Amino acid sequence: xxxxxxxxxxxxxxxxxxxxxxxxxxxxxxxxxxxxxxxxxxxxxxxxxxxxxxxxxxxxxxxxxxxxxxxxxxxxxxxxxxx
Numbered sequence: 001x002x003x004x005x006x007x008x009x010x011x012x013x014x015x016x017x018x019x020x021x022x023x024x025x026x027x028x029x030x031x032x033x034x035x036x037x038x039x040x041x042x043x044x045x046x047x048x049x050x051x052x053x054x055x056x057x058x059x060x061x062x063x064x065x066x067x068x069x070x071x072x073x074x075x076x077x078x079x080x081x082x083x
Contacts, residue, residue: 011073038077045083 063080
């Protein structure tokens, strides 16, 4: 018998937490102030790198983001795919 509780995917935990909130957006902003979706982050980073002269020809991209459901749960917002 396993002495540890079974692992529950983070997305399920967050979904459960959000479903129990009367005002999920307010709660999300309280616990994650300043959080932005992947597309918004990509736009902000692109704007700043473009100002500094970074291009596809002179830039090598490497990614080190947490491989959890928050960062990789939506193909349209997946920060690794966007960059």
